[in-house]
Amino acid sequence: MQSLxxxxxxxxxxxxxxxxxxxxxxxFKGMLITFGHxxxxxxxxxxxxxxxxxSPVFRGLHVLNRDxxxxxxxxxxxxxxxxxxxxAITMEAAERLPxxxxxxxxxxxxxxxxxxxxxxxxxxxxxEACPKDAIYLSETFAPANFSRKSFIYGKPDLLIPDPxxxxxxxxxxxxxxxxxxxxxx
Amino acid sequence: MxxxxxxxxxxxxxxxxxxxxxxxxxxxxxxxxxxxxxxxMCYYSKLKGSGGKCRTCLVEVAAGSTADPRPMPKLVASxxxxxMDGMIVKNITSEKVQDARxxxxxxxxxxxxxxxxxxxxxxxxxxxxxxxxxxxxxxRFEFAKRTFKKHDLGPYIQLHMTRCILCYRCVFVAxxxxxxxxxxxxxxxxxxxxxxxxxxxxxxxxxxxxxxxxPVGALTDKTFRFKNRVxxxxxxxxxxxxxxxxxxxxxxxxxDEVLRVTARKDQWGEVEEWICNTCRFxxxxxxxxxxxxxxxxxxxxxxxxxxxxxxxxxxxTFSKVMNGRQPKxxxxxxxxxxxxKPNVNLAAIPGPAHSTDFDTKTGK
Numbered sequence: 001m002q003s004l005x006x007x008x009x010x011x012x013x014x015x016x017x018x019x020x021x022x023x024x025x026x027x028f029k030g031m032l033i034t035f036g037h038x039x040x041x042x043x044x045x046x047x048x049x050x051x052x053x054x055s056p057v058f059r060g061l062h063v064l065n066r067d068x069x070x071x072x073x074x075x076x077x078x079x080x081x082x083x084x085x086x087x088a089i090t091m092e093a094a095e096r097l098p099x100x101x102x103x104x105x106x107x108x109x110x111x112x113x114x115x116x117x118x119x120x121x122x123x124x125x126x127x128e129a130c131p132k133d134a135i136y137l138s139e140t141f142a143p144a145n146f147s148r149k150s151f152i153y154g155k156p157d158l159l160i161p162d163p164x165x166x167x168x169x170x171x172x173x174x175x176x177x178x179x180x181x182x183x184x185x
Numbered sequence: 186m187x188x189x190x191x192x193x194x195x196x197x198x199x200x201x202x203x204x205x206x207x208x209x210x211x212x213x214x215x216x217x218x219x220x221x222x223x224x225x226m227c228y229y230s231k232l233k234g235s236g237g238k239c240r241t242c243l244v245e246v247a248a249g250s251t252a253d254p255r256p257m258p259k260l261v262a263s264x265x266x267x268x269m270d271g272m273i274v275k276n277i278t279s280e281k282v283q284d285a286r287x288x289x290x291x292x293x294x295x296x297x298x299x300x301x302x303x304x305x306x307x308x309x310x311x312x313x314x315x316x317x318x319x320x321x322x323x324x325r326f327e328f329a330k331r332t333f334k335k336h337d338l339g340p341y342i343q344l345h346m347t348r349c350i351l352c353y354r355c356v357f358v359a360x361x362x363x364x365x366x367x368x369x370x371x372x373x374x375x376x377x378x379x380x381x382x383x384x385x386x387x388x389x390x391x392x393x394x395x396x397x398x399x400p401v402g403a404l405t406d407k408t409f410r411f412k413n414r415v416x417x418x419x420x421x422x423x424x425x426x427x428x429x430x431x432x433x434x435x436x437x438x439x440x441d442e443v444l445r446v447t448a449r450k451d452q453w454g455e456v457e458e459w460i461c462n463t464c465r466f467x468x469x470x471x472x473x474x475x476x477x478x479x480x481x482x483x484x485x486x487x488x489x490x491x492x493x494x495x496x497x498x499x500x501x502t503f504s505k506v507m508n509g510r511q512p513k514x515x516x517x518x519x520x521x522x523x524x525x526k527p528n529v530n531l532a533a534i535p536g537p538a539h540s541t542d543f544d545t546k547t548g549k
Contacts, residue, residue: 077302078414082490090524093411095537108303108411111543112523131302152521 059124059137062115062153063160063173067105070164073134076110080126080135088119089126106132113158117142117151139175193270197221197244198278210263210274211242215453221276222453224286224315226293226400227352228264230455235357236264239350240289241315245282248273260285287319294324296331296375297401298347306402308415308487311454312350333378338368339386340535341393341407341466346378349403355379355395362459363389379403390429393465397448397456408466409437409445410537416487418444420480425473429461435480440525442532443469449480469532 019025045052054060065073076093094111096104103109120142126135145151161169171177192203195213198221204213212230214222223244228236236242242264246257251271260282263274276282294316301307316322333346351370356379359366367389368381381387387395395404418437425432437445446465448456468474482489503512534542 075302076411077307078417079302082414082416082487090522092524092531092538092543093413094539094543095411097539097541100540106300106303108537111538111540114522114524149521154523 054139056139058139059122059127060141061117061138062120062126062158063136063138064113064155064158065134065136066160066162068163069102070162071101071103071105072109072159073105073132074110074113075106075108075132075134076113077131079129079131083125083129084120085123085125086119086121088116088121090114110155113155115153115158117153118148191270193268193272195268195272195274197274198276204268206267208268209236210244210246210261210266210268210272211236213268214244214263214274214276218452223263223276224311224318225264225453226311226315226350227354229354229357229398230453232354232357232361232398235352235354237262238352239293241286241293243282243285243289245275245279246272247275283319287321290316290319290321291325293350294321295326296347297350298330299324300348304345304348304402305405305410305415306348306399309454310402311400331375336378336380337384337386338381338404339388341462342387342396343405343407343410344379345403345405346380348401349379350401351377351379352400354398354400355404358395358398359387359389359392362391362394365389390461390463391459393462394448394456394459396465397450400454406445406447406465407536408469412444412531412534412538413437413439416490420482420488422449422477422480423474424477425464425468425475427461427464430464431458431460432464433458434460434464434474436474436476438471439531441471442530443471443474444532 067073076091078091081087081089081091090112091110091114092112093108096107096109122137122141124137127137142151142153160173163170168177190205193206193208194201194203195210196202197210197214197217200217200221202213202217204216211223211225211228215230223242225236225242226239228239228242240262242262243260244263244266245260246266248254248256249272250269252269254271263276290312293312297312299322301310301313304310307313313322330347336344336346338344353370356366356369359368367385368379368387370377371380371382372378393406396406399405415437418439420435420437423434423436425434433449435447435449436443437447446460446468448458448460448465451457504510531538
């Protein structure tokens with residue numbers, strides 16, 4: 001029969017030689033390969049302590065961005081939700097009251113903003129659709145959880161820390177001082 | 186002797202149509218329909234005297250008439266130019282028209298703030314459609330746009346003067362539908378603005394129609410302000426018994442909440458029948474209306490993004506598979522969501538929602 005791929009190998013059905021018949025030799029050959037791996041570079045990493053570097057284009061957990069003054073950029077225009085192929089994003093908008101100018105950049109803002117991380121396919125179309133640079137996909141993924149209910153991420157989970165009032169946390173969220181913290185602990 | 190009316194033969198983009206004398210080129214093109222119809226930002230067939238302001242309906246007249254087949258030297262506004270017998274009009278077949286229209290759109294957008302993410306009209310805005318059709322959604326204008334002192338037009342109508350393109354449609358509505366017009370265009374040139382000269386609320390029974398005729402988001406519904414994006418609400422035909430108007434409306438709903446009520450619009454985006462303020466602003470309860478069915482939304486419109494026609498809810502299969510046993514534990518995640526809570530009726534809030542409406546629930 002003609003093989004479909006180049007990789008097919010026919011099984012060697014020639015009678016075993018004496019050395020192969022005593023069997024211990026083959027066991028020894030196999031163990032040699034096993035022991036040889038002790039001296040090779042480890043393929044595994046110690047996950048929680050060590051992490052693999054993400055590629056810069058990695059699309060992970062969403063972040064709702066703030067501007068330099070710490071105001072929320074999102075105006076609840078709904079373009080991310082309409083672009084979302086998995087229909088994971090919902091929101092409700094509200095009008096900014098006088099006195100809230102330091103909290104919200106625009107007249108209208110998202111009072112509620114939710115992403116269902118179970119539905120999300122991390123395609124990044126919301127990031128592309130956003131006219132206000134408000135939503136970004138970060139280089140982390142959604143942590144595992146025991147209940148499905150905790151995969152609905154609301155605004156408190158998504159918003160980046162305020163760069164004015166919480167500069168340390170903001171830098172940490174940006175990944176600027178993340179490594180320092182890790183090595184300390 | 187019954188005199189037979191002589192019909193004028195007009196050719197628009199190589200399609201010949203016979204229309205009555207006195208028809209404008211735009212209306213003749215609308216009789217053909219489809220792509221050959223020039224867009225109109227200021228002309229409104231139901232408002233007498235409208236048109237001739239925005240210049241988006243410019244067409245090229247290649248031959249004036251059979252009697253005088255010379256072409257017209259300049260592009261003409263089709264809403265204000267009447268047809269002649271044997272007239273040959275070029276709209277989409279003319280390079281000149283497309284170019285001029287793109288220029289007109291760009292000029293309209295010079296002072297128009299590109300704040301579509303905030304604007305409630307986005308998704309059903311004629312200027313937005315027009316600018317995207319002509320690839321002019323960006324702007325080359327680098328200077329400060331004109332701004333205005335804020336005018337309050339009462340509890341129902343929100344005026345954003347910066348978005349206005351001065352089409353005068355709302356002025357005609359107030360002139361022709363109400364007995365006393367209290368708003369108009371003040372000042373001239375760059376300072377021209379829609380306002381009531383003395384701070385005054387628009388409170389006539391039919392004044393709400395200015396919201397429907399506004400081609401941009403300059404006049405919007407305050408009761409719908411920021412409640413939802415147009416394309417996330419589902420439009421349904423509904424009617425009610427109203428002693429002031431026909432009661433035939435479109436309801437824009439989210440679930441069973443009536444977020445917005447507008448008049449029914451035809452394929453040109455024009456109101457079919459004017460509706461009164463009571464229908465538009467007060468009847469925000471589903472019980473007030475008789476629902477007739479979903480609105481036929483153009484497939485290319487962003488409003489059709491809400492796939493609510495022929496929506497099939499999946500059956501709960503668990504008990505079927507398990508011989509009628511109900512699940513002991515449902516992994517239902519819907520109770521967690523803060524959005525669209527059944528106990529919070531956005532439609533019941535008279536104006537836009539504020540942080541005061543929300544923070545009790547989010548616990549921020």
